[in-house]
Each structure stands twice: as C-alpha cells, then as structure tokens.
Amino acid sequence: MAKVVAFNGSPRKDGNTSILIGHMFEELENEGIETELVQVGKKKVRGCTACMKCFENKDGHCVFDDDIVNSCIDKMVEAEGVILGSPVYFLDVTAEMKGLIDRAGFVSMANGGLYRRKVGMAVAAVRRSGGSRTLDTMLHFLLATGMVVPGFPVLGVGREIGDVHKDEEGIGRARDAGKNIAWLLKIKETAGDS
Template identity: 35%
Template sequence: MKVLMVNGSSRQCCTFTALSEIGKVLEKEGIEWEIFNIGGEPLRDCIGCGGCKNLDGACVFNDDAVNEFLKKAREADGYIFGSPVYFAHPSGRIISFLDRAFVAGKKIFTHKPAACITSARRGGTTASYDVLNKYLGICQMPVVSSSYWNMVHGNTPEEVLKDEEGMQTMKNLGKNMAWLLKCIEFGKKNGINAPENITTVRTNFIK
C-alpha cells in the first residue's frame, strides 16, 4: 500500500515538513509514501475544454506537473494534499493543480481515502482546509481526519516542528490513514468492494 502526498507549495518548507512527519508514521505502519512537490515552474489553470474526457486520466496540457502526478496517482491507495495559506486561502498553485487533476483523473481518486493539511504562520488555516476538502467530497473519497483539524503553524520548518499539537495532529493523521487503508484492504480480501454508484442524473437549478 502507498500514500501519495502533494506539497502545494513552490518550496520544500513548512508544508513539506508537516507532510514528512506524516510520512514517518506511515513508514512505521508499513505503508509506503512519497511526497510529490508541485514546485515553482509555471502551472496552467483548467480552461474547461473537456479534452481530458478522451484521454483516460490525463490533461490535454502536458507541459507542467499535473500529468506526471496523475501517472503516480494511479498506483497510490491513499492521498494527502497539503497547502500553505495565502490570504486565508490555499495557494493558487494547488487550486489550479487540483482543478485539473480532479477533472481529468476523477476515476483514479474515487473511493480512495484522502486527507488535506494546511500550514500557516498564524491565520486562515480552517478556511483553506475547508476549500481543499471539497475536492475529496466530490470524488466520494473517505476523508481521513485526526485529533484536531489537520493544520500546523510556523513561519519556518523549525517553527513548525515546535508546534507540538500540530505535530501530534500530523502523527495521528498518519496513524488514521494507515488504519483505514488496512481496513479497506481487509475488506477487499473478504469480498467487500466499493459500491457502484448512480451517476447518470445531472440537473441544473433552472430545471
């Protein structure tokens, strides 16, 4: 089993530090993990062209990190998406990234457990956390929680490590993710598979 984590910052800084703490716990639980860094290169927005419908889990734009991530995502059993807080909101980079990844790769993520984490110097963490969790809800992904909302505080990696409750939250998140993955694996081995959902009805508010 493997958890793929996304660092939605252009740097390997505070968000990366929090994700790494989760990774340490996953490793102790026998779960593989990897951090995918979005990085600082230019990243396109979704333009709603619909071209991904014909590409089987890939975006039409192939000049940034999204398709590379989607290839890795196919092999993962769970996901954690992390973002720094900019103006009480997730980074614009991760929003553009997830818009395209979830439109193009919705089938890849469906029914797989996931969590979101946020990192801030001071405020805006809960608002950002709410935004990120909406991606999970629309893909029927079991949301993995912790002993507090999944967030850390600090302006540097060193400060993040001093956030004792934040680090505790990350550790418990790792434990909960490992537990849920093992439960799902046990269920599959005993004939309990993901439900087949009805997705044929789409209505507009004017109808």
C-alpha cells in the same frame, strides 16, 4: 504494499508543510506503507481553462501536457492514499495547488471517478489566518472526487521554516492523521476493497 503519495504545494521544499507531511509519513512508514512526496510548489502548473477536452478524450489525462499535472494524476491513480498539503497564501491554497486540484478533479470526473474510495487527507501550514479556508479547498477536492477522509485534517502553525516544530498540537494532529490513514488502508486491504 499500500502506497500514499503526498503533493506539497509549498514553494519551500523543506518548509513547514513538508515537515507536517513528514510526520504523517513517519507514522505510515512505521506501518509498512510506502510513501512518496511530490513537490508541486515552485513548479510550472497551469490553471484549468474549462476546455472540457478531458470529457471528450476520456483518456485519464488533461489535454495540456506541458507541466507536471498529468504525472500527478497518474500518481494519484496508482496510490491507495493521497495527501494534499499547502501553506496558506493570501487566505487559501497556493496557485500551484489550485491548478492541480482543478485539473485533476475535472479529469477524475470525466473518467468515471479515478480516485473513488481512495484515502485522502489535507494538511496546511498557517501563520495566522486562512487555515480553515485552505483546508476546506483541499477537502472539497478529496470529497468531491469520492475519497474517504479518516478524521480531522492537519493544521500546523508557523511562519519561518521549522517554526511548526513548536506547534505540539499541529505535530500531534499530523501523527494522528498518519495513523488514521494507515488504519483505514489496512481495513481496506483486509476487506479486499479497492
């Protein structure tokens, strides 16, 4: 059975980003795809120091092992699909999400492309400004690491927890993204491509 893991960069465990991911998961689970949500926001996530030890060690991990990043890398490697989600914080992703993508990206490159040809998707919750840039930051990670993005990323509008439920277009995009991920995973499975 295929599996999709989502990384929620929001410090609000049940906030708007999580709600959007939940709608994507619903569509994936309807297609028999296993899902897992990893709460990254509000966890200790160190930023990348560009020490390049991952290129020396080539062991599939970051040399810093005092936070959740190596566990997240393992989950990305094991899954067939990866969703990155973040609310907009000062016109971009949260610091935790940035730390994750910087370090996971370097480790992937250092080890020959750990996430190549996995299915990836980005989702952002926005109040007003910075949604495009936030999605762009996460999309750059997905594309730079060789993932395939099936369709337009998800953007939901809402400030207070639950406000995103009022954004019918955002919810529709989340559902559509879940269907697109499931569709592509089924094609990959049929083709036997990993």
